[in-house]
Amino acid sequence: MRIGVDATCWQNTRGYGRHARGLLSTLVRMDAKSRYVFFVDSKENLAALPAGAEVKFVRNSLPTAVAASADGRRSLRDVWKMSRAMSDREFDLLLFPTIYSYVPVVSGAKKVVMIHDVIAETYPDLTVPKTAARLLWNAKVALGRWQADAIVTVSEYSRKGILDHFRMAPERVFVVGEANDPIFRVIDDPQPSVRLRALGIVPGVRSVVYVGGFGPHKNLERLLAAFAALALQSEFADLILIMVGEYEKEVFHSSFQTIKNRVQELGLTNRVIFTGYLTDEDLVILLNLATVLTLPSLMEGFGLPAIEAAACGCPVIATKASPLPSLLGEGALYIDPADVQGLERALNQVLTSEALRQRMRAAGVAAAKRLTWDAAAKQLREVLDQVAIS
Helix, strand or coil: CCEECCCCCCCCHHHHHHHHHHHHHHHHHCCCCEEEEEECCCCCCHHHHHCCEEEEECCCCCHHHHHHCCCCCCHHHHHHHHHHHCCCCCEEEEEECCCCHHCCCCCCEEEEEEEEHHHHCCCHHHHCCCHHHHHHHHHHHHHHHHHHHHHCCHHHHHHHHHHHHHHCCHHHHHEECCCCCCCCCCCCCCCCHHHHHHHCCCCCCCEEEEECCHHHHHCCCHHHHHHHHHCCCCHHCEEEEEECCCCCCCCCCCHHHHHHHHHHHHHCCEEEEEEECCCCHHHHHHHHCCCEEEEECCCCCCCHHHHHHHHHCEEEEEEEECCCCHHHHHHHHHECCHHHHHHHHHHHHHHHHHEEEEEEHHHHHHHHHCCCCCHHHHHHHHHHHHHHHH
């Protein structure tokens, strides 16, 4: 089977890109019978593309990973060029790893489109606040659903959201899971890297870590409120909050400046560290050093940072509005994202109980091991085969 793949999200440093790299690399490795052609519009990080895939470069005015932002849009010329390239008659099937980078195609090939979640549809004001950008987003998602022979999503939680929101036929929507990269693991004697030490992160200090974007739907103002309440208590005089995520070159809607201002208003400037983007090599060390990772989002389609933390033996406090309760089980505590006091209580519970942290570590590591990219790639391959013969 000849399969064309939209790989324009390959360079994205957030969840879309991490998911595409992990899933597609494994898929190509496992499926030697098919011919995969990856369409890219940036020459950055091309060496990491799967060795078994053919690469076709489409020269656009701006890479999709930059242009398809909350405050911008891809030019019609760029969309047309990618559409024309992927509409080639040589393909039996076209795969779009995310609706974020989808382009309409004129092709008889079967089409599989991945929709990771319905966060933008559930919280449009918090994710795509500008009217024009929201209209374009809605149009793209509608066209992608209409053209798709199958929709793939990353969890049963997201599948239910897609079925409920878009009123789609259940037999058209499939689940293909995610997993952490193998680099995320327990390290026996973690020592801060040069980068982490430069940020003021040293062993022996209790830390609450957040990893992700700074969009309003990530619910970080409530996290700050819960942390501030703990920081006032003498028994937590050493506690710091480490917020990991790109904020200088962010393409998604961000409230970073609001968060930074709130830190100052709460008098937490010396207790909160903004790291910016961290490489996986630095992140795995940080997660091994951390006391707890917190993911308090209003909604998560999967919650990969929590899985990565669990794989490192880091206890997790996560939103109930996600598939994480079923994925991590006793490896995490789960909170209502609107309940600041509930988050504060959960943090207090984890920070003050070594026995609880040990139980959560063991359960989290075991849960993360059950999730593999091999299993996810097998699921996707079964979907592609089913669509191809339908």
